[in-house]
Amino acid sequence: MREYILRRVLQLIPTLIFISIVSFTIIQLPPGDYLTTYVANLAAAGEQLSEAEIMALEAHYGLNQSPYVQYIKWITNFVQGDMGQSFYWDRPVSKLIGERLALTMVMSFLTLLFVYAIAIPIGIYSAVRQYSPTDYAVTFLGFIGLATPNFLLALVIMYIGIKYFGASAGGLFSEEYLDAPWSVGRVWDMLKHMWLPVVIVGTAGTAGAIRVMRATTLDELGRPYVETARSKGLREGQLTMKYPVRVALNPILSTIGWQLPQIVSGTVLVALVLNLPTTGPLLWRALMSQDMYLAASFIMILSTLTLVGTLLSDILLAWIDPRIRYGDRGSI
Amino acid sequence: MTATGDHNSPSNGAPSQVSGIVAPSDSEGAGRHSSELSSPSIADSRASKDETISSPYERGNLSDLLDADGATGESRTQYLTPRQLMIIRFGKNKLALLGLWFLLLIYASVLFAPMIAPYDPFHRFNKHLYVPPREIHIRDDAGNWQRPFVYAVKIETNKETFTREFIEDRNQRYPIKLFVHGDPYKLWGLWKMDWHLFGVENAEEIGPIFLLGGDKFGRDIFGRVLFGGRISLTIGLFGVAISLFIGLLLGGLSGLYGGTVDNIVQRLIEFLRSIPTIPLWMGLAAAMPADWPQIRIYFGITIILSLLSWTTLARVVRGKFLSLRNEDFVLAAQSAGASQWYLIWQHLVPSFMSYVLVDLTLAIPNMILGETALSFLGLGLVSPAVSWGVMLKDAQQVVEIAIHPWILWPAMFVVVTVLAFNFIGDGLRDAADPYADL
Amino acid sequence: MDTLLEVKNLQTYFFMAEGVAKAVDSATFSIQRGQVLGVVGESGCGKSVTARSIMRMVRPPGHTVDGEILYTQTDEAGQSAPVDLLQLPATGPEMRSIRGGEIAMIFQEPRASLSPVHRIGDQITENILLHQDVSPSEAKEIAIEMLQQVNIPLADQRMNAYAHQLSGGMCQRVMIAMALSCHPSLLIADEPTTALDVTTEAQILELMQALQANLNMAIMFITHDLGIIADMADEVTVMYLGRVVERGSASDIFRDPKHPYTTALLESLPRMDQKREWLQTIRGVVPDPYSPLNGCPFHPRCAHFMPGICNEIVPQPINLEDGREVRCLLYTEHAV
Numbered sequence A: 001m002r003e004y005i006l007r008r009v010l011q012l013i014p015t016l017i018f019i020s021i022v023s024f025t026i027i028q029l030p031p032g033d034y035l036t037t038y039v040a041n042l043a044a045a046g047e048q049l050s051e052a053e054i055m056a057l058e059a060h061y062g063l064n065q066s067p068y069v070q071y072i073k074w075i076t077n078f079v080q081g082d083m084g085q086s087f088y089w090d091r092p093v094s095k096l097i098g099e100r101l102a103l104t105m106v107m108s109f110l111t112l113l114f115v116y117a118i119a120i121p122i123g124i125y126s127a128v129r130q131y132s133p134t135d136y137a138v139t140f141l142g143f144i145g146l147a148t149p150n151f152l153l154a155l156v157i158m159y160i161g162i163k164y165f166g167a168s169a170g171g172l173f174s175e176e177y178l179d180a181p182w183s184v185g186r187v188w189d190m191l192k193h194m195w196l197p198v199v200i201v202g203t204a205g206t207a208g209a210i211r212v213m214r215a216t217t218l219d220e221l222g223r224p225y226v227e228t229a230r231s232k233g234l235r236e237g238q239l240t241m242k243y244p245v246r247v248a249l250n251p252i253l254s255t256i257g258w259q260l261p262q263i264v265s266g267t268v269l270v271a272l273v274l275n276l277p278t279t280g281p282l283l284w285r286a287l288m289s290q291d292m293y294l295a296a297s298f299i300m301i302l303s304t305l306t307l308v309g310t311l312l313s314d315i316l317l318a319w320i321d322p323r324i325r326y327g328d329r330g331s332i
Numbered sequence B: 001m002t003a004t005g006d007h008n009s010p011s012n013g014a015p016s017q018v019s020g021i022v023a024p025s026d027s028e029g030a031g032r033h034s035s036e037l038s039s040p041s042i043a044d045s046r047a048s049k050d051e052t053i054s055s056p057y058e059r060g061n062l063s064d065l066l067d068a069d070g071a072t073g074e075s076r077t078q079y080l081t082p083r084q085l086m087i088i089r090f091g092k093n094k095l096a097l098l099g100l101w102f103l104l105l106i107y108a109s110v111l112f113a114p115m116i117a118p119y120d121p122f123h124r125f126n127k128h129l130y131v132p133p134r135e136i137h138i139r140d141d142a143g144n145w146q147r148p149f150v151y152a153v154k155i156e157t158n159k160e161t162f163t164r165e166f167i168e169d170r171n172q173r174y175p176i177k178l179f180v181h182g183d184p185y186k187l188w189g190l191w192k193m194d195w196h197l198f199g200v201e202n203a204e205e206i207g208p209i210f211l212l213g214g215d216k217f218g219r220d221i222f223g224r225v226l227f228g229g230r231i232s233l234t235i236g237l238f239g240v241a242i243s244l245f246i247g248l249l250l251g252g253l254s255g256l257y258g259g260t261v262d263n264i265v266q267r268l269i270e271f272l273r274s275i276p277t278i279p280l281w282m283g284l285a286a287a288m289p290a291d292w293p294q295i296r297i298y299f300g301i302t303i304i305l306s307l308l309s310w311t312t313l314a315r316v317v318r319g320k321f322l323s324l325r326n327e328d329f330v331l332a333a334q335s336a337g338a339s340q341w342y343l344i345w346q347h348l349v350p351s352f353m354s355y356v357l358v359d360l361t362l363a364i365p366n367m368i369l370g371e372t373a374l375s376f377l378g379l380g381l382v383s384p385a386v387s388w389g390v391m392l393k394d395a396q397q398v399v400e401i402a403i404h405p406w407i408l409w410p411a412m413f414v415v416v417t418v419l420a421f422n423f424i425g426d427g428l429r430d431a432a433d434p435y436a437d438l
Numbered sequence C: 001m002d003t004l005l006e007v008k009n010l011q012t013y014f015f016m017a018e019g020v021a022k023a024v025d026s027a028t029f030s031i032q033r034g035q036v037l038g039v040v041g042e043s044g045c046g047k048s049v050t051a052r053s054i055m056r057m058v059r060p061p062g063h064t065v066d067g068e069i070l071y072t073q074t075d076e077a078g079q080s081a082p083v084d085l086l087q088l089p090a091t092g093p094e095m096r097s098i099r100g101g102e103i104a105m106i107f108q109e110p111r112a113s114l115s116p117v118h119r120i121g122d123q124i125t126e127n128i129l130l131h132q133d134v135s136p137s138e139a140k141e142i143a144i145e146m147l148q149q150v151n152i153p154l155a156d157q158r159m160n161a162y163a164h165q166l167s168g169g170m171c172q173r174v175m176i177a178m179a180l181s182c183h184p185s186l187l188i189a190d191e192p193t194t195a196l197d198v199t200t201e202a203q204i205l206e207l208m209q210a211l212q213a214n215l216n217m218a219i220m221f222i223t224h225d226l227g228i229i230a231d232m233a234d235e236v237t238v239m240y241l242g243r244v245v246e247r248g249s250a251s252d253i254f255r256d257p258k259h260p261y262t263t264a265l266l267e268s269l270p271r272m273d274q275k276r277e278w279l280q281t282i283r284g285v286v287p288d289p290y291s292p293l294n295g296c297p298f299h300p301r302c303a304h305f306m307p308g309i310c311n312e313i314v315p316q317p318i319n320l321e322d323g324r325e326v327r328c329l330l331y332t333e334h335a336v
């Protein structure tokens, strides 16, 4: 087990390096470097930087050097917490990102919980009662859920909210807590607002997970070891939960690995539509205004966090499935 | 010990097993129960006689299964090729067929968009901004059946809210005409024409026939959906073609050479699968210079979308290459001196084509959704280009949707198209691999 | 004789979209206490379905539609009385206590028959805890003891192993240990050695024989291999297309098979004393269960087919001398 974790953590390193290269490329892609834009912006705002100040900044970010050196500079600064300057906000990126990132993580985590809390029981029920009306209904809704992009779902729900309830469904906080400092009341208020985006973001994932859960449970229900368990005289319900469901849980939990990126993607989009104070809108504004340091930092951090989440879920999976722990993952 | 009945010795000396088989009629059971004893005996009669051949069902290999199906289930399959089998099974899936018909219809409509749409996509009816979907009547006020017609719309300003309202003038009836002359266009850039499938006369006065309503510039949403489909629907196809190329290339190399190449490609796949796509797409899309011409942005978006979606395909291809490398028939062909490329082309490629097809069908909708999302965000195509995502950008403000809900129509097309692709993909998967329940 | 289980006119049908498959069609046979009954027939003859019917483990679309399964249950006081298992609710408490406790079963695919995610020790203990009034630690001791009885080396360490870490033969031993852990009076073994190689098969058979003698338990041994039957069984029941076509003592049947199907099965056995280029097979395959044949179901493949008789009249079981039974028109007045 320890060896497995170590191996997985080591595998993370090249991936992280790759992400950083991609993120850095995104910073570099637009014509002109960030500093030119920054200086131009300041000039437009009526503030002139002296030659020396510009030179100092250039040196700090290594802009006068080759892209390779610039990358090294950038990543070293990044790891030390200096993520560059957002010229749009005129503040250090790290200051801007903090709270929004935390909210994104909370939302992604809740969505993950939601997806599995809904998908697992429904998938099992659907499989055990194969071809029942419920099964058909679930399958049908699942298809729709998969086909509806979640930002559209958000739009439709907002529309319904305005049309029939006269209320806007956006935001994460009520008026009185909007700029209030953190308190129990504020957390509670946030949770009350968060269920809607969680449901919206989770829909597609839930639909997919139900399908996987149903199919694997069906698969397992016909396996010989279920016969064996039945031949022992176990009660039917107990038997289903202890054997086929237990085995079918593994593949579904192993899909956390691809649920998480989807969920993070989803939160970015849905947050935009619902106007939530998470990373989504900020990333969007950064991209629209070519605020590349901010955007790249977001991409870098979101990806890293997703990777870490995936890693954690893999370790969890290895912990519960002996076959993975002993290294023959292919046989599942 | 299964061999008890496997070795054939007809008492009359001739290999007459086949004539002795009681052909089971069309049924599942035939395939199932004949697996243990009978299929080897038939296999024997085809191949070597003293080799113990275990039932292919026990080995659980797909190509074997399909082979065996073609051979043993005499009744059911009559020596059909796997591909024919797949088509037959697909044909039995009603949802998949429904999806297929829908897609044929929508792609055809998109192809003939300028003919079917009653107006040019940029034709603005300045008096009719945000006009609601035009009602088409087939009964007049007296309740008599008529050929389809519309009433003229009058524009009135509501005295209280100061909004414009469109009201039907019950006194003026205009029949809907087929093949009317209207905005000129050049079909596929080749033929100059000016007739449209349907329309009403004097549209500026009595109001344009907007089946799905009009947008903020008084343009026809229905027609624009058809024109937009040209971009939204083809981005999926081109994107998939690109990811097919990358997937086949990298998956093939990875499976063929193994070792370091395989390792690198595997890491790359793992990486791409584990990062959130939307932020990355957004980043890459935003990095495209804003002054690029639309056509270049179109291809840029396509490439961005396909850069992240070749991974599943590559996995499938790699897996197939790996498992087939050790298959008997490949080894046999190799020892018979077949060249590598001949082998790949003749044996490996057909054996995974069905998987590839399934994967492609399921990848297209993702691309459609990707384009829609990016353009919706303003990071992909922008006006004056017309795509479903661009049209939905007008619906970014919920307030607008609340007042003119019909601007969400493009979303409906996105959802139904994606649904259709998913139905087909599922149908293909079931048809290709009936033994896998997923 | 002391009859342990008597199956009368058992009918288990599968109701499929293609039609009704009569997997078991009025099968009648019995098992004596402490004896081994061999059930033979080609694949698809309904052997497994018969076994599952006795265990009341047939799953939809299969249903046992008629018949009696009289199981002689012995209570604490030593009184024995037959219960009709078909009258008990299949998932009710009485049936569940019989299943696994008094009638146990082992299967064809030993490794697949064990859960891939549970330790084998836990799987055995589960059975013991279900049927015996013992504490978990006592159950564990019993389980280790059972593993030793089936000759598994280092039994206490093996308790922590998973199925995928054991060989097929080992898995079947584990299955046997699990099945016998509650001292059932009947063990149903559904082709327990078919998936094993010949050497392992011999070991498992030897083990089963030894345990059978020790524990004085009856075995219903299902196989399509007459060679095994010859070694193991006291009584033999031959099944064809869901019907019992012949039954009698093993020695009688091997010496003097009555039904042409039995004869054909015997002829397909490889023998040392005959030098033949090909092994004999039975002409044709088991026909499709969905389209019932007129008359005797074996007639299209029968070497003694009597036109106008065998494809017209349904044969009924006929009692021959010394308790043998055969279901063939050759032994009736229809035969010329």
Ligand SMILES: Nc1ncnc2c1ncn2[C@@H]1O[C@H](COP(=O)(O)OP(=O)(O)O)[C@@H](O)[C@H]1O
Binding pocket: B029, B033, C014, C016, C021, C022, C023, C024, C041, C042, C043, C044, C045, C046, C047, C048, C049, C050, C061, C062, C289
């Ligand atoms: N799950 C099932 N669904 C449908 N038909 C079945 C099923 N199981 C068994 N059958 C039918 O019962 C017949 C006998 O099967 P089985 O008892 O497994 O044969 P065997 O003698 O090889 O053990 C099969 O030919 C099949 O028609």
Ligand SMILES: [Mg+2]
Binding pocket: C044, C047, C048, C049, C190, C191
């Ligand atoms: Mg069987």
